[in-house]
């Protein structure tokens with residue numbers, strides 16, 4: 001035997017006991033998105049590297065340190081990468097398909113794997129999965145409100161507790177430019193005391209210093225100017241309306257003036273859904289914001305946009321996973337060789353009727369099969385052998401309360417009984 005090969009660091013295999021919860025989360029997401037008028041989009045996992053350099057931003061951690069990038073084997077040796085997020089890919093796809101003409105409106109949602117070469121820890125992986133939604137062509141603050149209300153509704157559907165929505169506004173590009181100037185002016189005299197990371201960011205991406213984790217940086221940043229103090233009249237009015245709308249719909253939120261986000265494309269509203277406990281340092285369950293200039297920056301017509309993405313792994317970690325495994329409805333037990341064919345056929349007939357059915361394939365004894373039935377968590381068990389076939393009847397045992405009912409050996413009758421007993 002050769003050496004065993006293991007999955008790459010930060011990349012997870014997923015098995016049924018977890019995937020039952022995953023499917024539930026994905027299903028609730030689809031239903032929520034469809035109810036808000038979003039249609040699905042699927043785009044490639046591999047894209048041109050330039051797409052993310054131009055959108056997420058050259059000076060961001062994602063592009064600078066976390067990309068899975070390589071040269072394609074074509075003549076041009078095109079630089080390609082595994083997508084680290086999906087907003088840029090969605091925008092590219094919509095532009096390419098001509099779905100963003102002047103005054104167009106579009107609403108799309110997606111689910112799928114993303115890749116970032118981060119240091120893995122609980123809730124942070126190198127291949128992770130997002131569910132997300134993007135709305136294009138609308139500038140009204142009520143769209144921001146609906147987007148966050150949708151995220152809130154999704155959390156409610158899942159019974160997600162201990163999470164809170166935080167919001168902020170980064171203003172329009174001109175506001176942001178004025179703000180950055182003020183921020184750099186404030187930080188420069190302190191630069192010798194900043195962490196190495198933040199010192200580097202001062203030149204490249206000063207906004208990110210606002211959410212630095214380093215204690216010393218945090219102390220300095222505490223008195224730094226905030227984006228909210230630099231909003232122009234329009235961005236200010238927009239933010240006020242967003243707040244009013246959230247209150248109108250009863251969506252609870254806090255304003256966090258230091259919320260900035262790690263991607264460059266945002267303008268005006270930004271938001272995050274944070275978990276108070278259960279995720280450790282990786283406490284953002286979902287995040288998003290408005291990006292009114294991204295479509296244009298990627299070569300499309302000027303079209304505003306807003307969206308968010310949630311990390312499925314983080315949601316699953318937060319959900320109570322007890323009892324999430326799939327259990328068969330019925331475990332069919334073959335009493336003898338005569339029963340085996342019957343069990344095989346009956347299992348098929350019951351499955352066609354939508355029941356989950358398990359059978360034994362190892363010729364185990366009735367006793368051993370009954371043990372397996374108990375272990376499987378099945379609601380019912382039925383023993384079928386020559387005797388039952390001749391009588392055209394068998395006992396359906398309720399494994400939860402031990403009660404037994406004699407039934408005709410017919411799929412329709414058995415199915416009925418699983419609903420009523």
Ligand code: HAM
Pocket residue numbers: 084085086087116118123124125126127128129130132133134262263284285286287288289290306307308309310311312313314
């Ligand atoms: P993001 O904040 O980079 O935003 O990621 C969104 C969510 O993806 C995070 O809140 C987190 O739940 C999850 N996530 C990110 N990185 C990891 C990781 N390494 N392991 C596990 N989960 C992770 C975006 O990606 C934007 N595209 C969101 C957006 C959509 N903005 C507008 N539209």
